[in-house]
Every structure is written in structure tokens, then in C-alpha cells.
Amino acid sequence: MRTLKRYARLYKVFIIQFFKSLVQSKADFIIGLCGFFFTQITGIAFLYLVFEQIPVLADWSLDQLIFIYGFAQIPRGIDHLLTDNIWMVAWWQVVNGQFDRYMLRPMNLFLQVIFEKLQPDALGELLVGTILLVSSIGKGIVIVDAAHVVAFVISIFAGALIYTAVKLLFASFAFWMKISGPVLQTAYELADFAKYPTEIYAKGVRFLITWVIPFGFVAYLPASYFLKTDVNVFATVGAECLISVVLFSVAYAVFTLGTHVYESAGN
Numbered sequence: 033m034r035t036l037k038r039y040a041r042l043y044k045v046f047i048i049q050f051f052k053s054l055v056q057s058k059a060d061f062i063i064g065l066c067g068f069f070f071t072q073i074t075g076i077a078f079l080y081l082v083f084e085q086i087p088v089l090a091d092w093s094l095d096q097l098i099f100i101y102g103f104a105q106i107p108r109g110i111d112h113l114l115t116d117n118i119w120m121v122a123w124w125q126v127v128n129g130q131f132d133r134y135m136l137r138p139m140n141l142f143l144q145v146i147f148e149k150l151q152p153d154a155l156g157e158l159l160v161g162t163i164l165l166v167s168s169i170g171k172g173i174v175i176v177d178a179a180h181v182v183a184f185v186i187s188i189f190a191g192a193l194i195y196t197a198v199k200l201l202f203a204s205f206a207f208w209m210k211i212s213g214p215v216l217q218t219a220y221e222l223a224d225f226a227k228y229p230t231e232i233y234a235k236g237v238r239f240l241i242t243w244v245i246p247f248g249f250v251a252y253l254p255a256s257y258f259l260k261t262d263v264n265v266f267a268t269v270g271a272e273c274l275i276s277v278v279l280f281s282v283a284y285a286v287f288t289l290g291t292h293v294y295e296s297a298g299n
Contacts (some may be wrong), residue, residue, distance in 0.1 A: 102164025
């Protein structure tokens with residue numbers, strides 16, 4: 033308990049310092065927020081264009097796909113907001129020796145990385161996702177009761193943990209590769225496939241985004257539990273929770289191993 037209180041105080045200190053730097057560039061914050069917001073709007077517009085030609089996609093209606101799209105944005109937005117600094121490890125903190133400062137502090141290395149920065153641009157993703165989910169509830173296509181609400185909250189945070197685990201795993205390769213940003217970028221962009229039902233893809237793609245880099249457990253599979261009455265919660269949200277814990281444990285183990293072989297910069 034004392035450790036949790038200590039880290040909570042430290043997180044507050046880190047965030048206060050981050051916001052002090054943020055207010056020095058208000059225009060950058062506003063531009064970034066608007067950019068992410070319009071990126072999400074473009075994705076929704078693409079769905080409407082597809083459904084003008086194809087009224088039903090693999091037995092899923094437009095309203096259902098919009099719910100899945102919105103559902104995917106919430107965990108991604110939470111991960112983007114809280115753990116975006118992991119990208120810096122992949123791109124330049126290892127190769128430039130900037131990771132040294134974490135090694136010198138008497139504090140958990142992973143927590144130092146994620147405490148150092150919030151990413152306000154993620155509010156665009158969270159805003160669009162929330163609007164789409166509220167709209168879907170208003171249309172009556174979503175099952176709403178106490179059990180589904182609890183499952184929804186659990187699923188959102190389990191999904192965010194999967195996003196974080198994928199980032200941490202591929203960013204940790206930088207301890208051996210020095211720069212793992214391109215690898216991480218490629219893996220992370222596979223999340224876009226999870227915004228749509230996996231049955232529309234070829235078997236190889238389905239296997240990749242379900243069992244190799246399990247973004248299918250972030251959106252489509254758990255979202256189906258909230259849209260259809262014959263879907264089992266343990267096979268969807270339960271599986272998502274299990275996958276998130278296992279994947280994060282593996283990613284954290286690789287990260288810890290990487291910090292042991294970290295060589296800083298120079299000869």
C-alpha cells in the first residue's frame with residue numbers, strides 16, 4: 033500500500049511537470065487533437081462509402097460496424113493517452129542513450145517511461161469512440177443490462193492493456209536492435225484490421241490478428257458480446273482478459289530482460 037501511495041505521488045509530480053511544458057505550446061496541442069479527431073471521422077466516412085455499395089458486410093449491418101469501430105477507439109485512446117511514451121523507447125531513447133536517466137533513478141523502469149508523458153491528442157479518439165457508442169445505444173442495437181455494463185468496463189481496460197503490451201513488446205526489441213520503431217509501427221498498425229469483423233479477411237490475416245498480434249480481442253470479438261444475444265461472455269470478454277494478462281506478462285518480461293542488456297550510447 034505504501035508503494036502504491038508513493039508511485040501515485042510520483043505520478044502526480046511527473047504529470048504536473050508535463051503539463052507545464054504542454055502549456056508552452058497550446059497551438060501544437062490543438063492541432064494534434066483536431067488531427068486525430070478528423071482521422072477518426074475519415075474512417076467513419078469510409079464505412080458509409082462501403083455500405084453504399086454493400087448493404088450488409090458478412091451479416092453485419094452498418095450500425096453494428098459503427099459500434100465496433102467506436103468500441104475499438106476507447107481502449108486504443110486510453111492506451112494512447114497513458115502510455116504513448118513507449119514509442120520514444122523504440123525510436124531514440126535506447127540508441128541515443130537517453131534511457132540512462134531511468135536507470136539512475138530508484139524507481140520501476142516501466143513506470144518511469146509511462147509516467148513521463150500524457151498524450152492529449154488521444155482525446156480525439158476517446159471523443160469519437162464515445163459519440164459512436166452513445167449513438168449505438170440510442171439506436172437500440174446494443175444489449176444494456178448490469179452484466180453487460182460490468183463486462184464493458186472490464187473489456188475496455190483489458191483491451192487497453194493489449195495495446196500497451198504490443199507496444200511494450202516491440203519497443204523492447206530496441207535494446208537489441210537499437211531502433212525498433214519501424215517494427216513497432218508495422219505491428220501496431222495491424223490494429224486497424226480489428227475495427228471490422230475478422231471473418232471478412234483471409235484465414236492468414238485472421239490468424240495473425242487473433243493469435244499472433246491479438247488485436248481481434250480488442251474490438252470485434254468482445255464487441256460481438258454486446259451486439260448478439262447468443263455470444264458467450266467467457267469466450268469473448270473472458271478470453272480478452274486472459275490474453276491481455278498473458279501478453280503483458282510476456283512483454284514486461286522481454287522489457288526487463290532488455291534493460292539488463294542495455295549498453296547506453298558510445299563505444
